[in-house]
Amino acid sequence: MSPLSLNPIFLDLAVLAVGLLLLLLEAFEDEKDKGFVGWISIIGIGTVFALSFFSHPINLSGASQLASFYSADAFAIFYKRIALGATLLVLIMAMEYRPILSRLIPGVDETAGLGEFFALPVFTCLGLMWMASAIDFVMIFVSLELVTISFYVLVSYTRRSAITLEAGVKYLILSALSTGFLVYGITWLFGITNRTNLAEVGEVLRALPADHQTAILFGLALILVALGFKIAAVPFQLWVPDVYQGAPTPITAFLSVGSKAAGFIVLMRVIEPFLSAPVFHDKVLLVLSGMAVLSLIYGNLAAMPQMNMKRLLAYSSIAHAGYLLVALASWSSGQAKPTVSFYLAGYLLMTMLSFLVLVVVNRATGGDDIANFNGLGQRAPLLAFGMLVAMLSLAGVPFTAGFLGKFLVFRDAVATHQWLLLGIGIVTVGAGFYYYLKVVRAMYWNVSNDMTAIPLSRLTKVTIGVLSVLIFVLGVYPRPIFIMFKEPVSLILPF
Amino acid sequence: MLTLLIAIPIVAAIAILLGACPKKTALLSATLNLFITLAALFRYDSSAAGYQFQFSRMLMADWKLSFFVGADGLSLLMLLLTALVTFAAVWVAPRPEKIERWPNLYYACLLFIAAGATGAFASLDLFFLYAFHELALIPTFLLIGLWGSGDRVTAAWKITIYLALGSIILLIGLLGLYVNLPDTARTFNLVELQKLAPGVIPQTSWVYLFLMLGFGILVSIFPFHSWAPSAYASAPAPAAMLHAGVLKKFGLYGLLRVAMPLMPQAAQHWNGLLMLLLCGNILYIGLATIAQKRLDTMLGFSSVMHMGYIFLGLASFNLIGVSGAALLMFAHGLSIAALFAIAGAVRQRTGTLEFSQLGGLAKPLPFLGFTFGLAAFASIGLPGFANFAAELLVFFGAFKRPETLATGLHFFSHPILANYRVVTVIALWGVVISAVYMLRGYRAAFLGETNKRWASLTDVCQCVRVPIVLLLAVLLVAGFRPQYFLNLVTPTVKTFLVTK
Numbered sequence: 001m002s003p004l005s006l007n008p009i010f011l012d013l014a015v016l017a018v019g020l021l022l023l024l025l026e027a028f029e030d031e032k033d034k035g036f037v038g039w040i041s042i043i044g045i046g047t048v049f050a051l052s053f054f055s056h057p058i059n060l061s062g063a064s065q066l067a068s069f070y071s072a073d074a075f076a077i078f079y080k081r082i083a084l085g086a087t088l089l090v091l092i093m094a095m096e097y098r099p100i101l102s103r104l105i106p107g108v109d110e111t112a113g114l115g116e117f118f119a120l121p122v123f124t125c126l127g128l129m130w131m132a133s134a135i136d137f138v139m140i141f142v143s144l145e146l147v148t149i150s151f152y153v154l155v156s157y158t159r160r161s162a163i164t165l166e167a168g169v170k171y172l173i174l175s176a177l178s179t180g181f182l183v184y185g186i187t188w189l190f191g192i193t194n195r196t197n198l199a200e201v202g203e204v205l206r207a208l209p210a211d212h213q214t215a216i217l218f219g220l221a222l223i224l225v226a227l228g229f230k231i232a233a234v235p236f237q238l239w240v241p242d243v244y245q246g247a248p249t250p251i252t253a254f255l256s257v258g259s260k261a262a263g264f265i266v267l268m269r270v271i272e273p274f275l276s277a278p279v280f281h282d283k284v285l286l287v288l289s290g291m292a293v294l295s296l297i298y299g300n301l302a303a304m305p306q307m308n309m310k311r312l313l314a315y316s317s318i319a320h321a322g323y324l325l326v327a328l329a330s331w332s333s334g335q336a337k338p339t340v341s342f343y344l345a346g347y348l349l350m351t352m353l354s355f356l357v358l359v360v361v362n363r364a365t366g367g368d369d370i371a372n373f374n375g376l377g378q379r380a381p382l383l384a385f386g387m388l389v390a391m392l393s394l395a396g397v398p399f400t401a402g403f404l405g406k407f408l409v410f411r412d413a414v415a416t417h418q419w420l421l422l423g424i425g426i427v428t429v430g431a432g433f434y435y436y437l438k439v440v441r442a443m444y445w446n447v448s449n450d451m452t453a454i455p456l457s458r459l460t461k462v463t464i465g466v467l468s469v470l471i472f473v474l475g476v477y478p479r480p481i482f483i484m485f486k487e488p489v490s491l492i493l494p495f
Numbered sequence: 496m497l498t499l500l501i502a503i504p505i506v507a508a509i510a511i512l513l514g515a516c517p518k519k520t521a522l523l524s525a526t527l528n529l530f531i532t533l534a535a536l537f538r539y540d541s542s543a544a545g546y547q548f549q550f551s552r553m554l555m556a557d558w559k560l561s562f563f564v565g566a567d568g569l570s571l572l573m574l575l576l577t578a579l580v581t582f583a584a585v586w587v588a589p590r591p592e593k594i595e596r597w598p599n600l601y602y603a604c605l606l607f608i609a610a611g612a613t614g615a616f617a618s619l620d621l622f623f624l625y626a627f628h629e630l631a632l633i634p635t636f637l638l639i640g641l642w643g644s645g646d647r648v649t650a651a652w653k654i655t656i657y658l659a660l661g662s663i664i665l666l667i668g669l670l671g672l673y674v675n676l677p678d679t680a681r682t683f684n685l686v687e688l689q690k691l692a693p694g695v696i697p698q699t700s701w702v703y704l705f706l707m708l709g710f711g712i713l714v715s716i717f718p719f720h721s722w723a724p725s726a727y728a729s730a731p732a733p734a735a736m737l738h739a740g741v742l743k744k745f746g747l748y749g750l751l752r753v754a755m756p757l758m759p760q761a762a763q764h765w766n767g768l769l770m771l772l773l774c775g776n777i778l779y780i781g782l783a784t785i786a787q788k789r790l791d792t793m794l795g796f797s798s799v800m801h802m803g804y805i806f807l808g809l810a811s812f813n814l815i816g817v818s819g820a821a822l823l824m825f826a827h828g829l830s831i832a833a834l835f836a837i838a839g840a841v842r843q844r845t846g847t848l849e850f851s852q853l854g855g856l857a858k859p860l861p862f863l864g865f866t867f868g869l870a871a872f873a874s875i876g877l878p879g880f881a882n883f884a885a886e887l888l889v890f891f892g893a894f895k896r897p898e899t900l901a902t903g904l905h906f907f908s909h910p911i912l913a914n915y916r917v918v919t920v921i922a923l924w925g926v927v928i929s930a931v932y933m934l935r936g937y938r939a940a941f942l943g944e945t946n947k948r949w950a951s952l953t954d955v956c957q958c959v960r961v962p963i964v965l966l967l968a969v970l971l972v973a974g975f976r977p978q979y980f981l982n983l984v985t986p987t988v989k990t991f992l993v994t995k
Contacts, residue, residue: 093516377597396631398626407622407666414667422667430660437636437655444597445640445648453576476562480557 006055011048011080012129018044018275019122026115035098041118042091045125048334051086052077055405055489068197069136073486078341079132079265081484082348086258087125089352091118092463093250096359101248104158117157121254123148131262137186137196140266144230146183147262148175151255155247167246174239178229185222192216202273205280213279224287230263232256233321234294242301244314249362252310253355258319261344268337275331289329293424295322300428303435305425309358310368312435313351316394319428320347323409325419327428330412339408345481346393346401346474353467354390356460357383359398364454370439375448383454384443386464395427395436401474496535496548497564497617500574501610501627503527504581508606517591519601524606525582532578536571541982544990546570546619546686547705559682563620567819567982572831573616573748574826579969580740581609587836589843590718596967601642604634605733612741621669621683624753628713628745629662635730635738643729644935646840650729655907657722658713663824665709671702672757679756688757690992692917696757703761706754713933714746715799716806717775732839735791739798744824747805751821755809756991769810770918776803781928785935790838790848792861793936797874797929798831807922808889811915814988816892821984822977823885826873826970830882832984833870833966837863840959841940844952855945859952864941866963871933873970876926881973881980886926888981893919 019490022041028452029036057074060067094101094117105113127146134140152175156168172227190196192212193204205216228236271288274280279414299319306312318342327339358368377384406429413422472480507524511517539547546565553561566574585605590682591598607630614627632655640651650926673681675697682688688696708719715723723743727735755762780800787793805827841856842848857864873880896915973980 200959250980366593392633398629405628407670410663411674414670426660426663426667429663430656433656433659434652437652441640441648444600444637477554482555482557 006051006261007058007064008052008055008077008080008133009070009083011052011055012126012133013127014051015045015084015122015129016047018048019119019126022115022119023124025229026119026473027262028201035095035114037115038091038098038118041122042088045084045088045091046097049081052081052084054251065460067072069139070133070343071135072133074351074485075265075268075337075341075489076133078484079261080129080343082261083128083132083258086128086254086261086348086352087121087346088375089356089463089467090121090250090254090258092459093352093356093359094118094121096363096457096460097248097250097354100354101158101364104164105159105164106160110185114154118250120150121250122156124154124258126263128258130404132265134266135198137190137198137201137347140270141182141186144266145179146272147259148179151175151251151259154251154254155243157251159250161246164248165246166242170239171247174229178226178236181222182226185219185224185226188215188219192219192484198269198273202276205273205277208277208279208489210279217240217280220270220274221285221287224267225290227263227270228291231260231267231321231324232318233291233325234298234318235291237295237298237318240318241314244317245308245310246358249355249359249368252313253352256313256355257348257351260321261348264340264344268328268340271328271331283297283330283409285331288325288331289418289421292322292325292421295319296421296424296428297322300431300435302306304431304437307371308369308375309439311437312370312439313358316432316435320394321431322428323406323425326413326425327409327419329421330409330416330418333412333415334406335415336411338482339405339412341485342408342478342481345404346405346471348469349467349474350390350393350400350402353471355388356463356467357387357390359455360418360456360460365448365450370442371446373439373442374446376443379448379451380431380454382456382461382464386468387443388440389468389471391436391439393475395432399475401471401478404475404478405410496531496550497566497574498550500528500531500535500578501564501614501778504606504610504613508603508610509558511599511606512689513602514599517599518585518588518652521585521588521602522605525578525609526583528609529582530758531579532571532574534568534576538602539566539568539571539983541568545772545984549619551619552975559684559687560622561620562618562623563686564614564686565619565686566617567987568985569748569751569987570616572821572825572980572983573744574613575815576744577612577616580828580832581605581612583832583836583966584609584736584740585753585865586962587736587839587959588731588733590595597641600637601731604638605737607631607634608638608734608742612727612737612745615633615745619685619754621673621685621688624685624749625662625669628742629659629875629877631738631742632658632662635726635734635742638734639726639730642731643733645729646725647729649724650825654722654726657719661709661712661719661746663709664705664712668702668705668709669753670697670708671705672696672964675699677704681815685753698760698764700761700764703754703758703765704768706758707750707762707765710746710749710754711772712746712783713749714802714806716746716802717772717779717799720780720799724792726788727795727798727835728791732835732842735795735835735839736832739795739835740828743798743802744828746826747802747809747820750809751817751988755812759991766810766812770808773803773806774918774921776800777808781925781932785928785932787932787936788850790841790850790853790940792935793932794831794834794838795931798827800925800929801827801831801874801924803925804886804889807893807919808885811889811892811896812992813892813896814985814992815888815895815925817883817992818981818984819888819890819892821988822881822973822980823889824982825974826881826885829966829970829973830870830873830880833866833963833970836876836963836966837867837870840955845949848940850939851910852946853949854943855941856949856952857941858945858993859949860941860954862954862960866960866967867941868937869967870970871937873967873974875930876934880970880975881977882970884974884977890919890923893922
């Protein structure tokens with residue numbers, strides 16, 4: 001135990017404080033250029049992210065009312081870090097994205113109306129951090145809604161663009177629908193178990209008479225629909241390509257990483273009590289395997305013909321949800337939680353890196369197509385290198401975090417004899433090589449009419465460098481991540 | 496020492512990417528590696544058993560995953576092959592100013608392939624053994640795609656996706672090996688795996704099938720060979736040299752190092768299938784090679800065909816045959832590298848490798864003509880070259896094993912077909928076939944009437960002759976004194992044939 005140990009709840013409160021501060025600054029500061037709001041948000045979230053490494057798991061039980069709906073275990077802290085890291089990178093991307101943003105929002109002058117674009121992700125981050133800690137259906141619902149509602153605004157932020165508005169409407173309607181499914185599912189479960197705390201639900205489930213099974217499964221199915229929507233798994237993926245393409249790119253990245261990571265921790269917390277009840281174990285795994293098969297096939301096959309980078313990454317996001325679901329379907333290996341968490345950490349790095357490069361390329365060339373990457377190897381070697389690293393990691397080339405993630409997923413699948421999933425996994429990895437290397441081909445083989453160099457800000461350069469190095473480090477030396485899952489739980493009481 | 500071998504090309508490649516003079520840096524790194532390998536070879540104590548020059552660093556204690564390198568005679572032989580071919584490939588690579596674009600990336604890719612191969616041959620941890628090999632996939636993709644000739648785009652996709660699929664099948668095999676072990680014995684550490692008492696490693700047949708097919712696809716086993724000819728035909732000469740000469744041997748090395756020693760019973764179980772496929776390599780691909788109309792595709796097909804002999808040596812499962820297979824890996828690597836180097840030099844001069852357009856090239860290009868003849872003879876397996884000694888051992892070994900096959904496939908269990916002698920006799924025809932296509936190719940390209948277009952060609956300059964002569968000289972030395980190389984290999988082979 002290090003001498004300075006921070007209660008994880010303070011991390012949430014600190015993020016809340018940063019968010020409120022940003023809103024106040026935005027409202028009461030006269031300066032026209034709201035760039036400084038961005039800098040403050042980056043510094044604020046960066047500080048909390050750094051502080052999160054000083055906070056350790058604590059056992060809240062018996063301490064307060066909090067313990068019944070709030071967990072501060074190692075995984076909660078890990079997913080808080082993922083949320084903070086993702087938000088930090090999204091804010092950095094948003095700094096690069098400002099010129100496009102100001103072009104696409106109505107306002108009296110160029111720089112007006114940008115402040116909220118930095119404040120809202122901070123509130124989303126708060127929601128994601130609560131999702132990481134939520135162990136009660138009510139808490140899950142509340143934190144999920146905080147995330148979703150702030151995304152409603154963010155997705156349709158660039159409201160002069162028709163495609164963004166379409167994305168906004170689609171996200172609004174489908175997301176609201178999925179929320180409806182979630183609440184309805186929770187109601188069914190509550191009606192039968194009379195509990196909302198997940199651990200207590202688990203106890204009731206294990207002692208359940210057989211005739212209630214159908215109702216429980218119905219409730220769970222409804223909840224899985226809502227969570228499947230969050231993690232972008234087939235068959236709840238229809239919104240993904242259009243929303244990813246239409247939303248402002250930093251927000252797309254946020255949806256792709258933050259929303260998926262938080263969705264997975266909630267999904268794991270929700271299915272855990274069901275998997276511990278022998279009656280439901282096989283049925284839940286069957287559903288997860290089915291979703292995994294569909295996501296793998298659909299995501300990878302649909303990604304192959306894509307010409308637009310954002311749509312490619314959208315389908316790739318579905319495909320990676322498939323790999324993650326394979327790990328969940330191999331739950332009996334006992335390694336699912338660490339595997340999924342490590343995979344998501346690698347996924348965060350590589351997806352954020354590719355979106356960051358995409359933002360810069362979009363600003364320089366005015367488009368999101370793969371053709372816009374033509375000749376990038378000559379125009380901006382660092383950008384091209386960053387994209388190369390991201391694509392190799394997404395495809396799963398050894399010595400990258402992406403490979404190690406897939407390695408672990410396949411290890412768990414082999415250990416639990418998931419032959420169907422493995423067979424499909426083999427084919428889809430091959431397909432992945434094709435569509436990720438398509439981007440590499442555009443960058444290095446093709447030439448573009450405009451071969452002028454692309455200028456990069458120092459912040460972007462540093463971020464690309466750090467992310468690329470981290471991808472390689474985690475690919476060879478995964479220990480720092482796995483240590484996080486095994487931190488001892490301290491008995492220091494919070495209040 | 497071995498870590499240095501892996502690190503030097505990587506550091507050199509990064510230096511080149513950052514702007515160091517590509518040719519000089521690459522040559523320096525290749526020369527250093529050659530000397531270090533030779534030093535290791537001389538310092539290697541052949542009387543002591545086991546792996547020498549060990550170095551390990553634990554990375555993940557929970558999974559017993561460590562960066563672990565070490566070498567025995569077999570690894571050293573492969574490392575020597577890698578160092579020699581890398582040296583030759585970097586030397587014959589065109590000068591940076593002659594490469595139309597990205598000269599630095601070109602040399603960096605070559606060095607990354609070399610580093611991947613070196614790492615794979617030196618690793619004693621299955622994770623790294625696998626990972627280092629796949630590291631070479633992307634540089635190959637870039638080399639073929641960016642600087643290849645002909646239908647380079649298709650060829651680049653084909654080799655990359657094929658090898659990625661092969662690798663993932665192999666990965667599942669390796670994972671199957673890992674998770675099937677009892678909990679306490681689970682490790683990727685090859686030395687610890689080999690120390691396990693016989694019977695601890697479950698001889699699960701599906702695991703071996705995955706390993707065999709995974710490694711096999713990387714070696715272009717029939718019918719998963721179609722990536723190889725097109726890729727080698729399109730690849731720039733140094734890339735083809737490195738891939739056909741060195742990297743492709745990784746699959747065979749993997750079978751010899753990992754699959755067969757750890758799972759001997761399962762290997763016996765699937766030997767029937769292996770024999771069937773290797774006949775495909777030798778006969779079917781052999782006939783396909785004869786039909787080729789271009790020098791580069793002919794060489795590509797011939798390299799697929801020769802893999803059949805090596806598989807035959809491995810399948811024989813006795814000291815003579817398996818040692819012969821190991822020596823043939825070395826000899827074939829050198830001869831195919833020399834052939835691709837010469838073909839590359841010819842292409843540079845004529846701009847085409849169609850047999851119908853070539854002819855009589857030995858007159859304007861006497862050196863290339865002469866060395867191509869030597870390398871072709873080596874590849875056919877003429878006495879005096881290492882290939883002869885190796886192929887002889889392979890055939891003797893396979894023929895010496897009279898008992899019929901343990902059958903993996905039931906329809907292949909017919910008593911006449913399922914006999915090592917029958918398969919050996921079938922395979923012997925391969926020698927005739929390879930004589931036919933090599934001599935045909937030689938005649939079509941270098942002998943006969945000289946086309947007027949080629950009369951003014953100039954032969955390669957003195958300095959480019961060095962690497963080609965070096966490769967052929969080593970082939971000759973190994974042909975006259977195969978004992979020296981065999982003595983390196985036999986202790987390793989003996990260990991796993993005993994554990995059978």
